[in-house]
Amino acid sequence: MKALLLIAHGSRKASSNQEVADLASKLQQLPSEFSCIGHGFLELTTPKVPDAVHALVEQGATHITLLPYFLAAGMHVSEDLPELLAQAQKAHPEVTFNLLEHLGAAELMPQWILQQALAPKN
Amino acid sequence: MKALLLIAHGSRKASSNQEVADLASKLQQLPSEFSCIGHGFLELTTPKVPDAVHALVEQGATHITLLPYFLAAGMHVSEDLPELLAQAQKAHPEVTFNLLEHLGAAELMPQWILQQALAPKN
Known part of the structure:
Protein backbone atom coordinates (compact mmCIF):
# COMPACT_ATOMS: atom_id res chain seq x y z
CA MET A 1 0.00 0.00 0.00
CA LYS A 2 1.44 3.32 -1.10
CA ALA A 3 1.41 6.35 1.15
CA LEU A 4 2.50 9.96 0.76
CA LEU A 5 3.90 12.00 3.63
CA LEU A 6 4.00 15.76 3.31
CA ILE A 7 6.87 17.12 5.43
CA ALA A 8 6.77 20.75 6.54
CA HIS A 9 8.92 22.79 8.89
CA GLY A 10 6.31 23.58 11.52
CA SER A 11 5.49 27.01 12.89
CA ARG A 12 4.68 28.73 16.15
CA LYS A 13 1.63 30.02 14.33
CA ALA A 14 -1.15 27.45 14.64
CA SER A 15 -2.84 28.64 11.46
CA SER A 16 0.30 27.89 9.43
CA ASN A 17 0.38 24.33 10.76
CA GLN A 18 -3.30 24.02 10.03
CA GLU A 19 -2.65 25.02 6.41
CA VAL A 20 -0.42 21.96 6.10
CA ALA A 21 -2.96 19.67 7.75
CA ASP A 22 -5.70 21.03 5.48
CA LEU A 23 -3.51 20.50 2.45
CA ALA A 24 -2.96 16.85 3.42
CA SER A 25 -6.72 16.45 3.79
CA LYS A 26 -7.34 17.93 0.36
CA LEU A 27 -4.70 15.63 -1.12
CA GLN A 28 -6.40 12.65 0.44
CA GLN A 29 -9.58 13.55 -1.42
CA LEU A 30 -7.92 13.61 -4.85
CA PRO A 31 -7.66 10.42 -6.88
CA SER A 32 -4.10 9.14 -6.86
CA GLU A 33 -2.04 6.01 -6.36
CA PHE A 34 -1.61 6.91 -2.69
CA SER A 35 -4.08 5.10 -0.46
CA CYS A 36 -3.10 7.18 2.49
CA ILE A 37 -1.70 10.71 2.81
CA GLY A 38 -0.26 12.14 5.98
CA HIS A 39 1.71 15.14 7.17
CA GLY A 40 4.57 15.57 9.59
CA PHE A 41 6.64 18.44 10.93
CA LEU A 42 10.32 18.93 11.70
CA GLU A 43 9.95 21.36 14.58
CA LEU A 44 7.69 23.37 16.87
CA THR A 45 4.57 21.26 16.51
CA THR A 46 3.21 17.76 16.09
CA PRO A 47 2.94 15.25 14.55
CA LYS A 48 6.70 14.98 14.17
CA VAL A 49 7.92 13.08 11.12
CA PRO A 50 8.82 9.78 12.88
CA ASP A 51 5.36 9.63 14.47
CA ALA A 52 3.69 10.45 11.17
CA GLU A 58 0.22 1.21 11.23
CA GLN A 59 -2.34 1.90 8.52
CA GLY A 60 -0.63 -0.64 6.29
CA ALA A 61 1.78 1.45 4.22
CA THR A 62 4.50 -0.57 2.52
CA HIS A 63 5.83 2.21 0.29
CA ILE A 64 6.09 5.73 1.68
CA THR A 65 6.94 8.71 -0.50
CA LEU A 66 8.31 11.64 1.50
CA LEU A 67 7.63 15.04 -0.07
CA PRO A 68 9.46 18.00 1.51
CA TYR A 69 7.02 20.92 1.50
CA PHE A 70 9.81 23.50 1.30
CA LEU A 71 10.59 26.08 -1.34
CA ALA A 72 14.28 26.43 -0.58
CA ALA A 73 17.01 23.88 0.01
CA GLY A 74 18.27 25.06 3.37
CA MET A 75 19.83 22.99 6.13
CA HIS A 76 16.52 21.27 6.87
CA VAL A 77 16.21 19.96 3.36
CA SER A 78 19.86 19.13 2.77
CA GLU A 79 20.73 17.64 6.17
CA ASP A 80 17.72 16.97 8.42
CA LEU A 81 15.63 15.16 5.85
CA PRO A 82 18.24 12.58 4.78
CA GLU A 83 18.82 11.92 8.48
CA LEU A 84 15.07 11.46 9.06
CA LEU A 85 14.94 9.12 6.08
CA ALA A 86 17.74 7.01 7.53
CA GLN A 87 15.97 6.87 10.90
CA ALA A 88 12.68 5.89 9.29
CA GLN A 89 14.35 3.17 7.24
CA LYS A 90 16.01 1.81 10.36
CA ALA A 91 12.77 1.88 12.36
CA HIS A 92 10.77 0.28 9.55
CA PRO A 93 13.14 -1.94 7.54
CA GLU A 94 10.24 -3.66 5.79
CA VAL A 95 9.00 -0.40 4.28
CA THR A 96 10.32 1.16 1.07
CA PHE A 97 10.92 4.89 1.43
CA ASN A 98 11.40 7.43 -1.34
CA LEU A 99 12.57 10.92 -0.41
CA LEU A 100 11.66 13.40 -3.14
CA GLU A 101 13.30 16.71 -3.89
CA HIS A 102 11.84 19.71 -2.08
CA LEU A 103 8.84 21.27 -3.78
CA GLY A 104 10.74 24.39 -4.86
CA ALA A 105 13.02 22.24 -7.01
CA ALA A 106 10.12 20.85 -9.02
CA GLU A 107 10.70 21.16 -12.75
CA LEU A 108 7.11 22.30 -13.10
CA MET A 109 7.42 25.14 -10.57
CA PRO A 110 7.74 27.88 -13.23
CA GLN A 111 4.54 26.66 -14.87
CA TRP A 112 2.78 26.45 -11.49
CA ILE A 113 3.76 30.02 -10.70
CA LEU A 114 2.33 31.25 -13.97
CA GLN A 115 -0.85 29.27 -13.30
CA GLN A 116 -1.17 31.01 -9.96
CA ALA A 117 -0.31 34.43 -11.37
CA LEU A 118 -3.02 34.07 -14.02
CA ALA A 119 -5.69 32.37 -11.89
CA PRO A 120 -9.10 34.01 -12.41
CA LYS A 121 -9.68 34.91 -8.77
CA ASN A 122 -6.55 37.03 -8.75
CA MET B 1 3.29 46.60 -19.95
CA LYS B 2 2.63 43.80 -17.50
CA ALA B 3 5.31 42.56 -15.14
CA LEU B 4 5.48 39.81 -12.52
CA LEU B 5 7.53 40.11 -9.36
CA LEU B 6 8.36 36.97 -7.43
CA ILE B 7 8.81 37.86 -3.75
CA ALA B 8 10.82 35.53 -1.51
CA HIS B 9 12.05 35.79 2.05
CA GLY B 10 15.78 35.76 1.36
CA SER B 11 18.33 33.50 3.01
CA ARG B 12 21.84 33.60 4.45
CA LYS B 13 22.53 30.70 2.13
CA ALA B 14 23.53 32.09 -1.27
CA SER B 15 22.36 28.95 -3.09
CA SER B 16 18.82 29.44 -1.75
CA ASN B 17 18.73 32.98 -3.10
CA GLN B 18 20.14 31.74 -6.37
CA GLU B 19 17.26 29.23 -6.61
CA VAL B 20 14.85 32.18 -6.60
CA ALA B 21 16.87 34.11 -9.20
CA ASP B 22 17.04 31.02 -11.40
CA LEU B 23 13.32 30.49 -11.06
CA ALA B 24 12.65 34.08 -12.19
CA SER B 25 14.92 33.46 -15.19
CA LYS B 26 13.06 30.29 -16.11
CA LEU B 27 9.75 32.12 -15.79
CA GLN B 28 11.00 34.81 -18.11
CA GLN B 29 11.61 32.17 -20.77
CA LEU B 30 8.04 30.81 -20.66
CA PRO B 31 5.38 32.37 -22.87
CA SER B 32 3.01 34.47 -20.77
CA GLU B 33 1.31 37.83 -20.62
CA PHE B 34 4.18 39.18 -18.52
CA SER B 35 6.74 41.06 -20.61
CA CYS B 36 9.09 41.24 -17.72
CA ILE B 37 9.61 39.03 -14.67
CA GLY B 38 11.72 39.98 -11.69
CA HIS B 39 12.44 38.82 -8.17
CA GLY B 40 12.85 40.60 -4.87
CA PHE B 41 13.60 39.65 -1.27
CA LEU B 42 12.29 40.76 2.09
CA GLU B 43 15.45 40.24 4.12
CA LEU B 44 19.09 39.15 4.22
CA THR B 45 19.92 39.71 0.55
CA THR B 46 19.30 41.87 -2.47
CA PRO B 47 17.51 42.98 -4.55
CA LYS B 48 15.04 44.11 -1.93
CA VAL B 49 11.42 44.38 -3.04
CA PRO B 50 11.29 48.21 -3.45
CA ASP B 51 14.40 48.12 -5.65
CA ALA B 52 13.02 45.24 -7.68
CA GLU B 58 12.22 51.59 -15.21
CA GLN B 59 11.75 48.83 -17.78
CA GLY B 60 8.31 50.20 -18.57
CA ALA B 61 6.00 48.17 -16.33
CA THR B 62 2.56 49.72 -15.90
CA HIS B 63 0.93 46.72 -14.18
CA ILE B 64 2.91 44.73 -11.65
CA THR B 65 1.65 41.47 -10.19
CA LEU B 66 3.32 40.59 -6.88
CA LEU B 67 3.50 36.87 -6.18
CA PRO B 68 4.59 35.88 -2.65
CA TYR B 69 6.82 32.83 -3.02
CA PHE B 70 5.88 31.50 0.43
CA LEU B 71 4.18 28.29 1.45
CA ALA B 72 2.81 29.53 4.77
CA ALA B 73 0.99 32.70 5.74
CA GLY B 74 3.26 33.89 8.54
CA MET B 75 3.89 37.47 9.61
CA HIS B 76 5.80 38.21 6.42
CA VAL B 77 2.85 37.33 4.25
CA SER B 78 0.13 38.76 6.44
CA GLU B 79 1.83 41.99 7.51
CA ASP B 80 5.04 42.81 5.63
CA LEU B 81 3.67 42.28 2.16
CA PRO B 82 0.61 44.55 2.45
CA GLU B 83 2.95 47.20 3.85
CA LEU B 84 5.36 46.74 0.93
CA LEU B 85 2.42 46.99 -1.46
CA ALA B 86 1.35 50.29 0.12
CA GLN B 87 4.90 51.64 -0.14
CA ALA B 88 5.19 50.58 -3.77
CA GLN B 89 1.86 52.18 -4.63
CA LYS B 90 2.94 55.41 -2.96
CA ALA B 91 6.33 55.42 -4.72
CA HIS B 92 4.78 54.61 -8.11
CA PRO B 93 1.23 56.04 -8.14
CA GLU B 94 0.99 55.63 -11.92
CA VAL B 95 1.48 51.85 -11.70
CA THR B 96 -1.27 49.30 -10.99
CA PHE B 97 -0.23 46.71 -8.43
CA ASN B 98 -1.87 43.38 -7.72
CA LEU B 99 -0.75 41.46 -4.64
CA LEU B 100 -1.62 37.77 -5.00
CA GLU B 101 -2.11 35.22 -2.26
CA HIS B 102 1.01 33.35 -1.18
CA LEU B 103 1.83 30.32 -3.29
CA GLY B 104 0.89 27.84 -0.56
CA ALA B 105 -2.70 29.09 -0.69
CA ALA B 106 -3.08 28.28 -4.39
CA GLU B 107 -6.18 26.24 -5.08
CA LEU B 108 -4.10 24.07 -7.38
CA MET B 109 -1.47 23.23 -4.73
CA PRO B 110 -2.87 19.75 -4.00
CA GLN B 111 -2.73 18.89 -7.70
CA TRP B 112 0.80 20.32 -7.97
CA ILE B 113 1.95 18.19 -5.05
CA LEU B 114 0.58 15.06 -6.67
CA GLN B 115 2.27 16.03 -9.94
CA GLN B 116 5.56 16.31 -8.08
CA ALA B 117 5.00 13.09 -6.12
CA LEU B 118 4.36 11.19 -9.34
CA ALA B 119 6.98 12.85 -11.54
CA PRO B 120 8.97 10.24 -13.50
CA LYS B 121 12.38 11.26 -12.20
CA ASN B 122 11.29 10.54 -8.65
Whole structure:
Protein backbone atom coordinates (compact mmCIF):
# COMPACT_ATOMS: atom_id res chain seq x y z
CA MET A 1 0.00 0.00 0.00
CA LYS A 2 1.44 3.32 -1.10
CA ALA A 3 1.41 6.35 1.15
CA LEU A 4 2.50 9.96 0.76
CA LEU A 5 3.90 12.00 3.63
CA LEU A 6 4.00 15.76 3.31
CA ILE A 7 6.87 17.12 5.43
CA ALA A 8 6.77 20.75 6.54
CA HIS A 9 8.92 22.79 8.89
CA GLY A 10 6.31 23.58 11.52
CA SER A 11 5.49 27.01 12.89
CA ARG A 12 4.68 28.73 16.15
CA LYS A 13 1.63 30.02 14.33
CA ALA A 14 -1.15 27.45 14.64
CA SER A 15 -2.84 28.64 11.46
CA SER A 16 0.30 27.89 9.43
CA ASN A 17 0.38 24.33 10.76
CA GLN A 18 -3.30 24.02 10.03
CA GLU A 19 -2.65 25.02 6.41
CA VAL A 20 -0.42 21.96 6.10
CA ALA A 21 -2.96 19.67 7.75
CA ASP A 22 -5.70 21.03 5.48
CA LEU A 23 -3.51 20.50 2.45
CA ALA A 24 -2.96 16.85 3.42
CA SER A 25 -6.72 16.45 3.79
CA LYS A 26 -7.34 17.93 0.36
CA LEU A 27 -4.70 15.63 -1.12
CA GLN A 28 -6.40 12.65 0.44
CA GLN A 29 -9.58 13.55 -1.42
CA LEU A 30 -7.92 13.61 -4.85
CA PRO A 31 -7.66 10.42 -6.88
CA SER A 32 -4.10 9.14 -6.86
CA GLU A 33 -2.04 6.01 -6.36
CA PHE A 34 -1.61 6.91 -2.69
CA SER A 35 -4.08 5.10 -0.46
CA CYS A 36 -3.10 7.18 2.49
CA ILE A 37 -1.70 10.71 2.81
CA GLY A 38 -0.26 12.14 5.98
CA HIS A 39 1.71 15.14 7.17
CA GLY A 40 4.57 15.57 9.59
CA PHE A 41 6.64 18.44 10.93
CA LEU A 42 10.32 18.93 11.70
CA GLU A 43 9.95 21.36 14.58
CA LEU A 44 7.69 23.37 16.87
CA THR A 45 4.57 21.26 16.51
CA THR A 46 3.21 17.76 16.09
CA PRO A 47 2.94 15.25 14.55
CA LYS A 48 6.70 14.98 14.17
CA VAL A 49 7.92 13.08 11.12
CA PRO A 50 8.82 9.78 12.88
CA ASP A 51 5.36 9.63 14.47
CA ALA A 52 3.69 10.45 11.17
CA VAL A 53 5.69 7.68 9.48
CA HIS A 54 4.73 5.26 12.23
CA ALA A 55 1.05 6.14 11.80
CA LEU A 56 1.21 5.42 8.07
CA VAL A 57 2.92 2.07 8.69
CA GLU A 58 0.22 1.21 11.23
CA GLN A 59 -2.34 1.90 8.52
CA GLY A 60 -0.63 -0.64 6.29
CA ALA A 61 1.78 1.45 4.22
CA THR A 62 4.50 -0.57 2.52
CA HIS A 63 5.83 2.21 0.29
CA ILE A 64 6.09 5.73 1.68
CA THR A 65 6.94 8.71 -0.50
CA LEU A 66 8.31 11.64 1.50
CA LEU A 67 7.63 15.04 -0.07
CA PRO A 68 9.46 18.00 1.51
CA TYR A 69 7.02 20.92 1.50
CA PHE A 70 9.81 23.50 1.30
CA LEU A 71 10.59 26.08 -1.34
CA ALA A 72 14.28 26.43 -0.58
CA ALA A 73 17.01 23.88 0.01
CA GLY A 74 18.27 25.06 3.37
CA MET A 75 19.83 22.99 6.13
CA HIS A 76 16.52 21.27 6.87
CA VAL A 77 16.21 19.96 3.36
CA SER A 78 19.86 19.13 2.77
CA GLU A 79 20.73 17.64 6.17
CA ASP A 80 17.72 16.97 8.42
CA LEU A 81 15.63 15.16 5.85
CA PRO A 82 18.24 12.58 4.78
CA GLU A 83 18.82 11.92 8.48
CA LEU A 84 15.07 11.46 9.06
CA LEU A 85 14.94 9.12 6.08
CA ALA A 86 17.74 7.01 7.53
CA GLN A 87 15.97 6.87 10.90
CA ALA A 88 12.68 5.89 9.29
CA GLN A 89 14.35 3.17 7.24
CA LYS A 90 16.01 1.81 10.36
CA ALA A 91 12.77 1.88 12.36
CA HIS A 92 10.77 0.28 9.55
CA PRO A 93 13.14 -1.94 7.54
CA GLU A 94 10.24 -3.66 5.79
CA VAL A 95 9.00 -0.40 4.28
CA THR A 96 10.32 1.16 1.07
CA PHE A 97 10.92 4.89 1.43
CA ASN A 98 11.40 7.43 -1.34
CA LEU A 99 12.57 10.92 -0.41
CA LEU A 100 11.66 13.40 -3.14
CA GLU A 101 13.30 16.71 -3.89
CA HIS A 102 11.84 19.71 -2.08
CA LEU A 103 8.84 21.27 -3.78
CA GLY A 104 10.74 24.39 -4.86
CA ALA A 105 13.02 22.24 -7.01
CA ALA A 106 10.12 20.85 -9.02
CA GLU A 107 10.70 21.16 -12.75
CA LEU A 108 7.11 22.30 -13.10
CA MET A 109 7.42 25.14 -10.57
CA PRO A 110 7.74 27.88 -13.23
CA GLN A 111 4.54 26.66 -14.87
CA TRP A 112 2.78 26.45 -11.49
CA ILE A 113 3.76 30.02 -10.70
CA LEU A 114 2.33 31.25 -13.97
CA GLN A 115 -0.85 29.27 -13.30
CA GLN A 116 -1.17 31.01 -9.96
CA ALA A 117 -0.31 34.43 -11.37
CA LEU A 118 -3.02 34.07 -14.02
CA ALA A 119 -5.69 32.37 -11.89
CA PRO A 120 -9.10 34.01 -12.41
CA LYS A 121 -9.68 34.91 -8.77
CA ASN A 122 -6.55 37.03 -8.75
CA MET B 1 3.29 46.60 -19.95
CA LYS B 2 2.63 43.80 -17.50
CA ALA B 3 5.31 42.56 -15.14
CA LEU B 4 5.48 39.81 -12.52
CA LEU B 5 7.53 40.11 -9.36
CA LEU B 6 8.36 36.97 -7.43
CA ILE B 7 8.81 37.86 -3.75
CA ALA B 8 10.82 35.53 -1.51
CA HIS B 9 12.05 35.79 2.05
CA GLY B 10 15.78 35.76 1.36
CA SER B 11 18.33 33.50 3.01
CA ARG B 12 21.84 33.60 4.45
CA LYS B 13 22.53 30.70 2.13
CA ALA B 14 23.53 32.09 -1.27
CA SER B 15 22.36 28.95 -3.09
CA SER B 16 18.82 29.44 -1.75
CA ASN B 17 18.73 32.98 -3.10
CA GLN B 18 20.14 31.74 -6.37
CA GLU B 19 17.26 29.23 -6.61
CA VAL B 20 14.85 32.18 -6.60
CA ALA B 21 16.87 34.11 -9.20
CA ASP B 22 17.04 31.02 -11.40
CA LEU B 23 13.32 30.49 -11.06
CA ALA B 24 12.65 34.08 -12.19
CA SER B 25 14.92 33.46 -15.19
CA LYS B 26 13.06 30.29 -16.11
CA LEU B 27 9.75 32.12 -15.79
CA GLN B 28 11.00 34.81 -18.11
CA GLN B 29 11.61 32.17 -20.77
CA LEU B 30 8.04 30.81 -20.66
CA PRO B 31 5.38 32.37 -22.87
CA SER B 32 3.01 34.47 -20.77
CA GLU B 33 1.31 37.83 -20.62
CA PHE B 34 4.18 39.18 -18.52
CA SER B 35 6.74 41.06 -20.61
CA CYS B 36 9.09 41.24 -17.72
CA ILE B 37 9.61 39.03 -14.67
CA GLY B 38 11.72 39.98 -11.69
CA HIS B 39 12.44 38.82 -8.17
CA GLY B 40 12.85 40.60 -4.87
CA PHE B 41 13.60 39.65 -1.27
CA LEU B 42 12.29 40.76 2.09
CA GLU B 43 15.45 40.24 4.12
CA LEU B 44 19.09 39.15 4.22
CA THR B 45 19.92 39.71 0.55
CA THR B 46 19.30 41.87 -2.47
CA PRO B 47 17.51 42.98 -4.55
CA LYS B 48 15.04 44.11 -1.93
CA VAL B 49 11.42 44.38 -3.04
CA PRO B 50 11.29 48.21 -3.45
CA ASP B 51 14.40 48.12 -5.65
CA ALA B 52 13.02 45.24 -7.68
CA VAL B 53 9.75 47.16 -8.17
CA HIS B 54 11.71 50.24 -9.23
CA ALA B 55 13.69 48.21 -11.77
CA LEU B 56 10.48 46.87 -13.33
CA VAL B 57 9.01 50.38 -13.55
CA GLU B 58 12.22 51.59 -15.21
CA GLN B 59 11.75 48.83 -17.78
CA GLY B 60 8.31 50.20 -18.57
CA ALA B 61 6.00 48.17 -16.33
CA THR B 62 2.56 49.72 -15.90
CA HIS B 63 0.93 46.72 -14.18
CA ILE B 64 2.91 44.73 -11.65
CA THR B 65 1.65 41.47 -10.19
CA LEU B 66 3.32 40.59 -6.88
CA LEU B 67 3.50 36.87 -6.18
CA PRO B 68 4.59 35.88 -2.65
CA TYR B 69 6.82 32.83 -3.02
CA PHE B 70 5.88 31.50 0.43
CA LEU B 71 4.18 28.29 1.45
CA ALA B 72 2.81 29.53 4.77
CA ALA B 73 0.99 32.70 5.74
CA GLY B 74 3.26 33.89 8.54
CA MET B 75 3.89 37.47 9.61
CA HIS B 76 5.80 38.21 6.42
CA VAL B 77 2.85 37.33 4.25
CA SER B 78 0.13 38.76 6.44
CA GLU B 79 1.83 41.99 7.51
CA ASP B 80 5.04 42.81 5.63
CA LEU B 81 3.67 42.28 2.16
CA PRO B 82 0.61 44.55 2.45
CA GLU B 83 2.95 47.20 3.85
CA LEU B 84 5.36 46.74 0.93
CA LEU B 85 2.42 46.99 -1.46
CA ALA B 86 1.35 50.29 0.12
CA GLN B 87 4.90 51.64 -0.14
CA ALA B 88 5.19 50.58 -3.77
CA GLN B 89 1.86 52.18 -4.63
CA LYS B 90 2.94 55.41 -2.96
CA ALA B 91 6.33 55.42 -4.72
CA HIS B 92 4.78 54.61 -8.11
CA PRO B 93 1.23 56.04 -8.14
CA GLU B 94 0.99 55.63 -11.92
CA VAL B 95 1.48 51.85 -11.70
CA THR B 96 -1.27 49.30 -10.99
CA PHE B 97 -0.23 46.71 -8.43
CA ASN B 98 -1.87 43.38 -7.72
CA LEU B 99 -0.75 41.46 -4.64
CA LEU B 100 -1.62 37.77 -5.00
CA GLU B 101 -2.11 35.22 -2.26
CA HIS B 102 1.01 33.35 -1.18
CA LEU B 103 1.83 30.32 -3.29
CA GLY B 104 0.89 27.84 -0.56
CA ALA B 105 -2.70 29.09 -0.69
CA ALA B 106 -3.08 28.28 -4.39
CA GLU B 107 -6.18 26.24 -5.08
CA LEU B 108 -4.10 24.07 -7.38
CA MET B 109 -1.47 23.23 -4.73
CA PRO B 110 -2.87 19.75 -4.00
CA GLN B 111 -2.73 18.89 -7.70
CA TRP B 112 0.80 20.32 -7.97
CA ILE B 113 1.95 18.19 -5.05
CA LEU B 114 0.58 15.06 -6.67
CA GLN B 115 2.27 16.03 -9.94
CA GLN B 116 5.56 16.31 -8.08
CA ALA B 117 5.00 13.09 -6.12
CA LEU B 118 4.36 11.19 -9.34
CA ALA B 119 6.98 12.85 -11.54
CA PRO B 120 8.97 10.24 -13.50
CA LYS B 121 12.38 11.26 -12.20
CA ASN B 122 11.29 10.54 -8.65
